[in-house]
Amino acid sequence: MTLRVFSDRSRPVHLGPYPLERLARQDTPLTDGIPAPRPLDFQTPDRQDSLIGAMAEHQAMMDAIRDGLVNKARATCPDDPVERSNHLKAFGYFSDAPMVGICRLSPAAYLETPWRNPGIDRLANDLRTRQTKTLASGIDLIMADLKDSMEAPPSTIQDHSHAIVFLYDHPRAPRDGEPGTGWLTGAEAHRSCLRASETAVVLANYIRLLGWDAKAHTQTSSDVDLNRLAVAAGLAIPRDGDLVNPFIGTRFGLAALTTTFEMTPDRPLARRQPGLGPRWWLGYRTAKSAFNRDPYARRAFHMGPHPFETLKRTEAPTTFIDEPRVPRVPKRTDMFARAQFGDLGPAVQEGAKGGHYARKAAPSMAERRMLGAFVLLQDGAPGRGPRPVDAPGNALAIKAASYFLGIDAVGISRCPDWTWYSHDATGTPIDPPHPNAISMIVDQGFETMEGASGDDWISVAQSMRAYLRFSLLGGVIAQQIRNLGYSAKAHTVLDGDVLQPPLLLLSGLGEVSRIGEVILNPFLGPRLKSGVVTTDMPLDHEKPIDFGLQAFCGACNKCARECPSGAITAGPKLMFNGYETWKSDSQKCATYRITTQGGAMCGRCMKTCPWNLEGLFAEKPFRWAAMTLPVLAPHLAKLDDRLGRGGLNPVKKWWWDLEIDDKGAYRPTP
Ligand code: SF4
Ligand code: SF4
Structure with a gap:
């Protein structure tokens, strides 16, 4: 645990742990040089001990429930689009998203052919034989809903007007000879995808419960170009054939949700950014700083983020x-x-x-x-x-x-x-x-x-x-x-x-x-x-x-x-x-x-x-x-x-x- 010098008590939750508000912005998104998105593959048949394979079913499960029924009884919630944006961004940060941005959804962001995680069909087959034996109340309703989701035909997003984009930084790569990291090789992007998917799927479900349509999009199942949305939502800049975030660099994963829920969008990032300066280095009134951004920068993974070894x-x-x-x-x-x-x-x-x-x-x-x-x-x-x-x-x-x-x-x-x-x-x-x-x-x-x-x-x-x-x-x-x-x-x-x-x-x-x-x-x-x-x-x-x-x-x-x-x-x-x-x-x-x-x-x-x-x-x-x-x-x-x-x-x-x-x-x- 890298202790922080400054408290962020006066910082509203919707601003997030990184000082995104200090970045230079412009009115229209950059469109040149955005790399084409590629689906992430969780199958590792030749590496039985890879953690990537162990994540596959959970990723497929989240992809299976990225959509669902909209609550017909619409909620009474604020109409103000700024308040709505702040609320949903804060929910993303509450769910531990490092960065959240909002943009309008234009048809240019649709994928020509939507991606569908092939693991969903394997999972649907397996689940026919799996039973639960839990006393948890309401579990029967959840299981019925899950079965419907697995068998539902693909839905469209043609009437969706906005997107919320979630950016998750990759954990660092295991170091040569680092104890206990043999299973982790090459799994950084999959870990970001898994965690970003969790947040996008939960928030899409939340908006549907409020009575508006919403669908999550991940790096394994998506109807939209996540790279293009990240640029439009003010989270990334295209540079040298890659996407760059000013605080994190190029090592991050994305997920998004699209929705009919009206919100105020963020402004896209300008190509040229100011230096991040001492406030970023010291973490002035933000949870994240250059020093504590990665809890494992100076610790081995097996030691954890806190100094447990001192107890x-x-x-x-x-x-x-x-x-x-x-x-x-x-x-x-x-x-x-x-x-x-x-x-x-x-x-x-x-x-x-x-x-x-x-x-x-x-x-x-x-x-x-x-x-x-x-x-x-x-x-x-x-x-x-x-x-x-x-x-x-x-x-x-x-x-x-x-x-x-x-x-x-x-x-x-x-x-x-x-x-x-x-x-x-x-x-x-x-x-x-x-x-x-x-x-x-x-x-x-x-x-x-x-x-x-x-x-x-x-x-x-x-x-x-x-x-x-x-x-x-x-x-x-x-x-x-x-x-x-x-x-x-x-x-x-x-x-x-x-x-x-x-x-x-x-x-x-x-x-x-x-x-x-x-x-x-x-x-x-x-x-x-x-x-x-x-x-x-x-x-x-x-x-x-x-x-x-x-x-x-x-x-x-x-x-x-x-x-x-x-x-x-x-x-x-x-x-x-x-x-x-x-x-x-x-x-x-x-x-x-x-x-x-x-x-x-x-x-x-x-x-x-x-x-x-x-x-x-x-x-x-x-x-x-x-x-x-x-x-x-x-x-x-x-x-x-x-x-x-x-x-x-x-x-x-x-x-x-x-x-x-x-x-x-x-x-x-x-
Ligand atoms: S009611 Fe239960 S959860 Fe609440 S303060 Fe008391 S012990 Fe804690
Ligand atoms: S008695 Fe113990 S658990 Fe309760 S508030 Fe004090 S320190 Fe916390």
Whole structure:
């Protein structure tokens, strides 16, 4: 992690992490010298260990759902085209797009022959035989919609008037001899394509949910010339037969969506650009700078983006786990499953019906369609790969590949029997099939959390965005392992057979916090969602960590004070079901999250925790003191209050407060 010197607190989200507004622009796009686009091929039959092949099915799945039905009940949303542009660009940045631009769509940008990913047909064939066994509410609707999408005839974009273009920079190429990077050779463009596709497909779905037509276009399935659109949308300049972005250069991938939704376009870039100057080098009030643009510029991929190597490792987690006494419980005891079955009362059951808590806000609903589709890819039969037996080498390669794809933290541990549910969602007993667990965490993002209360209308989309990212990237890692000849399953929020918090502890990704089931990471705080890939691939294990959190949480009650449902205890830790923990009332928490009227779900505890940090150099003394001088914990917690941290920053509020009505239209909330 390269710490930033300047905060970007005063920068609206729609401007993005790069200072695009400082570039020279002109009224008409350059048309000469734009290279012809070429589809990207994800087939690597002669390289069984290439990560490109492991991405292929997920890319095909996104291509299969790049289009869909338009909500007939049109939303009541702002008419102002500038506000619309700002909103959708901010949604792109919330989804981690490095750069977003908007242009009008002219027929000159149509491809003569649209591209269609050949993997879609292979996938459609495979999916006829794949079943889900998840209790996730609303999954039946998602599966029916997916089947329709696979079989739908190609749609046209003739009446689309605008395009939103997403530019994703490539990760750096692996260095000669860099540990763990053997699978990554030549995969940079495919990784950018995969991530850009995720954002374009989600946002196209979002616009359709609002009631306007939209279709995503990727480097594997497209109706439009993405290069031409990138120039028109002010993201790139044609130069010497290539496309150049002033901050990134030529190493980037593109995706776009086209739509009937009217927006204000960006102005195209001028051919001659001013020097980027010291403000860019230092990152003056922008998240990205010349120094931190690539988190792996000075780090090996397997090390990850944060200095995990500086953490103190211990033989056992800092909270006691009485392993022989941890009972295995059925999946049916999961609080959201219980809500659906009516165990928490009729109001909660109603709130959970058909995934209403996610459907009620359009951004989360837009993310959930893809999340549901990926359930079909998270498990499968092992391939006939080379079955590498080098446990340390396999662990390095898994970590390097996960970080290359964009996971924020990865830890590897044993996967003991007591971490598995006793019965799956169908009631079938689980005989733990895998001895190893690869735990992954995804940052929920500081910026949007800063503009939110934690329990307002963007809250559910913050969770869903992180769950979706794991489903995509964890799903690719599980596929990679299967391609190599081992068994592997990604355990996602919609379908998982393991309890994730103890695995996060065993793999050194965090410590138990007062929030109870939330494991807190020293670099991301509690602002995270997790996922786990289990496997029988031989893997070296990591050790748990100790960064002083037990003393800190013992002296800080901020989350207990801020929790709107009173679910978090202000008391001491106790033993529960074999775990030493601060026992939160998960029924109160689930009830609040599912039934809250003033928003959609909740993450207020994560937002208000003093460990929810922006990643600035100025925060370094806090982190150091919190980790090394536990005696200061109560003072640091008070200081956090005095500095006004955990409050609302209106500059960062980009989403529209819309709620679904009984006709399915998204309407402004009272
Ligand atoms: S708010 Fe305080 S008590 Fe709660 S998890 Fe964060 S540090 Fe621990
Ligand atoms: S998610 Fe909300 S309701 Fe649940 S513990 Fe956190 S603050 Fe409380």
